[in-house]
Amino acid sequence: MAIEAVVFDIGNVLIEWQPERYYDATYGEARRREMFAAVDLHAMNDRIDRGEPFRETIYAAAEELPEFRVEIRDWFDNWIKMASPAIPHSVRLLRTLRAKGVPVFALSNFGIESFAYAETQYPFLKEFDRRYISGHMRVIKPAMEIYELLEADSGVAPEALLFADDRVDNIKAAAARGWKTHLFTEPTGWAESLVSHGVLTGSEAGLWKT
Structure with a gap:
């Protein structure tokens, strides 16, 4: 047919959609690996992709892991740098x-x-x-x-x-x-x-x- x-x-x-590349460049590969081992950010993003609110979902995840609060909030604050x-x-x-x-x-x-x-x-x-x-x-x-x-x-x-x-x-x-x-x-x-x-x-x- x-x-x-x-x-x-x-x-x-x-x-291009490369969050890991952004985090490596911004915080270093070691810090990125530590954070991704502690929290599944891609699973968080799946929730957004299913229709959950963008900022609220990310900021709530950041509060659950305060040692990475700034980095996790970047998923919202600097999202366009990951999607480029x-x-x-x-x-x-x-x-x-x-x-x-x-x-x-x-x-x-x-x-x-x-x-x-x-x-x-x-x-x-x-x-x-x-x-x-x-x-x-x-x-x-x-x-x-x-x-x-x-x-x-x-x-x-x-x-x-x-x-x-x-x-x-x-x-x-x-x-x-x-x-x-x-x-x-x-x-x-x-x-x-x-x-x-x-x-x-x-x-x-x-x-x-x-």
């Missing part, structure tokens, strides 16, 4: 697909308030035809429900969806639904996948070949 819509994850596909920079080639692919008339969806684990903030920093986040943001949906990948909700809302058959995500578990869940998938590691590979599935030409994908 031909591809009818292309689905982008956002973190590490369109925008944009990945230019991926952004070009998004815009090229839309210019060609290919429907483009976002399917991302993202908090309600953090996504609203990200929109102010990355205008391309407003350019999708449809956006499926976990905080609004109250369910995160790789739960099967989130994929089912996208299918039901968009009306696109699973076999006609092509999805890029940087996490193996999210890709496996989509593939189990019948979606065509690409495990994102860098944008050239994603561009090649779009070409191999007949969605873009090599030139359109920035590969400089036809």
Whole structure:
């Protein structure tokens, strides 16, 4: 079946998401390792991605571990430094697909308030035809429900969806639904996948070949 819509994850596909890199640069690797061993900040972030309040959730976690209060609050106070920079080639692919008339969806684990903030920093986040943001949906990948909700809302058959995500578990869940998938590691590979599935030409994908 031909591809009818292309689905982008956002973190590490369109925008780099590297909290550990931020903490290493700001506080040092040893301090970061000590903190991450003491508190599961990614689990905290999953709660935000399920729709819990952004600042309140992080600040409450900081009060539970006062020896790391400043560092944990940074997850809110300096969040944009963790969610940066944009990945230019991926952004070009998004815009090229839309210019060609290919429907483009976002399917991302993202908090309600953090996504609203990200929109102010990355205008391309407003350019999708449809956006499926976990905080609004109250369910995160790789739960099967989130994929089912996208299918039901968009009306696109699973076999006609092509999805890029940087996490193996999210890709496996989509593939189990019948979606065509690409495990994102860098944008050239994603561009090649779009070409191999007949969605873009090599030139359109920035590969400089036809």
